[in-house]
Amino acid sequence: CSHKSLSDNIYAYALSKTLTKVSSPATVGLYSSCQDRLDVILDQMGVYTNRESLRIEQKSDKSAKLSVKHLLLLIVRLVFFAPVWTMENQNRHNVRFLYVNFSAWHFAGSDMLWAGIAIRLFHAMQVNFGKLPLAFYRVTQYDEEDEVKEKEVKDTLDNWTYKMVLGCPLWSVLVCIIVIPVVLLVVFFVWGFPEVQSPQKNETEVTKVDLLEGAIFISLGIPAATGLRFAIQMANSLVFSQAHNIKKGMDNERLSKQLGFMNEVRKEIWFLTQFIKFMEVFEKRRIRIVLKITNLDRCSPKKIVAVLGAINILLSDEESPVLSILAVNPTVLLEKVKFAESSICKEDRAHGLLNRIVTLAFTVPTMSQNLKHKLFHSLNNTPGFSEDSPLRWNRHRRKTSVIEPIVLAIGESTESIVDTIEMKEDELEKMVLTILSKGEKKLNKYMLDDAISMKRTISSVWVTVIIMKLLKKEFPDPEDTAAWVVLANQWPCRFGWILQCVEDEKQRAAIDQQKASHDDSKTLWQVFSQSREELYVMRTNIEDLLEQDGDPEVFEALLKDDEFEFTIKNLEIFQVGMVNLDQSIRRELAFIRGTCRLEDSGWMRNIAPLPVTSLIKMTTDDICEEMERMKLDSTYRETVKKHKLNGSALVFGDTEDLKVLLGMTFGEWTTFKLHFLSFLSPSSHSTRTCYPYLPKHTCPSSSSV
Numbered sequence: 001c002s003h004k005s006l007s008d009n010i011y012a013y014a015l016s017k018t019l020t021k022v023s024s025p026a027t028v029g030l031y032s033s034c035q036d037r038l039d040v041i042l043d044q045m046g047v048y049t050n051r052e053s054l055r056i057e058q059k060s061d062k063s064a065k066l067s068v069k070h071l072l073l074l075i076v077r078l079v080f081f082a083p084v085w086t087m088e089n090q091n092r093h094n095v096r097f098l099y100v101n102f103s104a105w106h107f108a109g110s111d112m113l114w115a116g117i118a119i120r121l122f123h124a125m126q127v128n129f130g131k132l133p134l135a136f137y138r139v140t141q142y143d144e145e146d147e148v149k150e151k152e153v154k155d156t157l158d159n160w161t162y163k164m165v166l167g168c169p170l171w172s173v174l175v176c177i178i179v180i181p182v183v184l185l186v187v188f189f190v191w192g193f194p195e196v197q198s199p200q201k202n203e204t205e206v207t208k209v210d211l212l213e214g215a216i217f218i219s220l221g222i223p224a225a226t227g228l229r230f231a232i233q234m235a236n237s238l239v240f241s242q243a244h245n246i247k248k249g250m251d252n253e254r255l256s257k258q259l260g261f262m263n264e265v266r267k268e269i270w271f272l273t274q275f276i277k278f279m280e281v282f283e284k285r286r287i288r289i290v291l292k293i294t295n296l297d298r299c300s301p302k303k304i305v306a307v308l309g310a311i312n313i314l315l316s317d318e319e320s321p322v323l324s325i326l327a328v329n330p331t332v333l334l335e336k337v338k339f340a341e342s343s344i345c346k347e348d349r350a351h352g353l354l355n356r357i358v359t360l361a362f363t364v365p366t367m368s369q370n371l372k373h374k375l376f377h378s379l380n381n382t383p384g385f386s387e388d389s390p391l392r393w394n395r396h397r398r399k400t401s402v403i404e405p406i407v408l409a410i411g412e413s414t415e416s417i418v419d420t421i422e423m424k425e426d427e428l429e430k431m432v433l434t435i436l437s438k439g440e441k442k443l444n445k446y447m448l449d450d451a452i453s454m455k456r457t458i459s460s461v462w463v464t465v466i467i468m469k470l471l472k473k474e475f476p477d478p479e480d481t482a483a484w485v486v487l488a489n490q491w492p493c494r495f496g497w498i499l500q501c502v503e504d505e506k507q508r509a510a511i512d513q514q515k516a517s518h519d520d521s522k523t524l525w526q527v528f529s530q531s532r533e534e535l536y537v538m539r540t541n542i543e544d545l546l547e548q549d550g551d552p553e554v555f556e557a558l559l560k561d562d563e564f565e566f567t568i569k570n571l572e573i574f575q576v577g578m579v580n581l582d583q584s585i586r587r588e589l590a591f592i593r594g595t596c597r598l599e600d601s602g603w604m605r606n607i608a609p610l611p612v613t614s615l616i617k618m619t620t621d622d623i624c625e626e627m628e629r630m631k632l633d634s635t636y637r638e639t640v641k642k643h644k645l646n647g648s649a650l651v652f653g654d655t656e657d658l659k660v661l662l663g664m665t666f667g668e669w670t671t672f673k674l675h676f677l678s679f680l681s682p683s684s685h686s687t688r689t690c691y692p693y694l695p696k697h698t699c700p701s702s703s704s705v
Helices: 008-019 035-059 068-080 113-129 131-140 144-148 170-191 208-239 242-251 259-283 301-314 330-338 350-357 369-380 395-400 403-410 414-419 425-443 451-470 478-490 492-511 524-537 552-559 568-577 583-593 620-629 634-642 647-652 655-662 666-676 685-690
Strands: 026-031 081-083 095-103 160-162 286-294 322-328 360-363
Touching: 008 026, 008 035, 008 360, 008 451, 026 035, 035 095, 035 286, 035 322, 068 081, 068 131, 068 170, 068 259, 081 259, 095 113, 113 131, 113 259, 113 286, 113 301, 131 208, 131 259, 144 259, 259 286, 301 330, 301 350, 322 330, 330 350, 330 583, 360 451, 425 451, 425 478, 451 478, 451 568, 478 492, 478 552, 478 568, 492 524, 492 568, 492 583, 524 552, 524 568, 620 634, 620 647, 620 666, 634 655, 655 666
Parallel strands: 026 322, 026 360, 095 286, 286 322
Antiparallel strands: 081 160
16 A cells, blocks of 8 residues: 555554454544545444454464354353353453444434433344343343452363352252152152051042142242243343333333433443353453444534443443444534533533543544545546435445545555555564553653553554554654654644644745745754744633643653654654544644635735734844835834844734834834734734734733643
């Protein structure tokens, strides 16, 4: 696969490969503004994860295959045996993935959208394992009290143990219950029944029939009652499934409003978790449920928050086998969450809520020019395609939707990309483990002390290394990968700000037609130092973004750490595999900074107002050059030099004091103010729209951002 034209297949492969390495439960935030690209990546992930599972299984012990023989063996295990949790069966490498599609839009009419997740999970389990094993497990294995018992992992090679009744194996008790009545009946019929003497003299009554009935009742009564109870429980489990019970509770308005209803749903989710763990021991492999949540950004804010809460509560049990993939447009989702009623504290706000839930953020990079070219021509040459085509969201008729051109545009087939991967599994795993172990030693003082952040770092390193390997990109020191991942994970706003500043500088050079070579050796600390005053000015408009960052001092210490090469050159390398940074943050920063106006090449050179992003960074000499170009009198330039007026002084200084200091005529002052100080004028709508946050005559009391 050529690194010159990025393919969505690469991202699908890298993400599916990472899913086989991360521990469950985990939530992947798959972000893109194009729903069709998300659908393509999700479909390709299914192919790659199955292929990866098969490859792992071929290298390890063979798993139990689904057949009539194994179904009978499963029933025997369910009835007579109990699984033993051992170090071996808890750390197997081979894995089986089960896919559950949850389109939130299909359940949007319900007041309890989160309950739809549970219903979809139950249906998927019935399809993959069948109703009979689930019913057998509920009757023979499931015990609600196990939830509060501590799970014991034994150091043994035995995966199964007999169920015990009164100190005897259950199978032996069952054999006795069946054999003893048979033996009694044989004895009675062969040797005859004893004659009973009547209490009255000279009268005897042979009560053989009564004795036979009594013997049969005694010998078969208990097993018959037990069998009847078992049959009733099995019938109840088969007829009234978990999904049926939840739907019944949802339809009952009085019950659904009770606090205990969600607890009942949680118990059912825990039942599925325990069944999966039982099947893991039986099949001799890990089983992971991949829950693909789509179209959530099309629902109302209240329901979006409810689903995110369900993911956080119902699917985040430490033993849960669920890997959730939240495929959404992050910009739309975040804007809707901001208007949700429950967003009352920092942790419940849009970005904070996602950070608490998502353990791996995967932002699909924007299309390259070559890929957009292919997609445009594929769409143009697709028969029957129109902008208003209702087939966009119809999975049953997807072949005629816009997804097909996207598949054609990304080029490589599923088979070709896998065949062209030039990396060995053992070599890749060794590299990632080395990066993580050595990176942890260097980054220990910079990393957060919570488990979610650490899991996010581990997962991000895996997916970043895989993408960079596929694209044949590598840092001069590969061990620096972890440091770049930590920067993007723990300080998304400040790191996104640096990215935007670097991009704006390149755009400005292109607009101004500057042919001077770009300084790739410039450090990120230098970029941040030169633009931190501008970031400080913007702080009131990006408070919710800055809240997502960790300690500012730790960020600066990491940027200045000589052990890592945080340069623009290495930044360009990292951006190829940088999928863990939410690009919606960067887009918001770009909008506020006024990047949209950079395309107007003549705007910056005329007397038109200077953007504050440029003004605040200007030195005294830059101010004088601008004034000379504007043909203002040289005495004014001398005044500027004498009083060392730079861009920051013009932005934060008092306008009236500046007017008196320069001593300009009314016409000259009007020209000067229009060019340098238009951001303070209410009449300048374009500038005030982009920079409504600027203080009119206030000076900052602190320079810390």
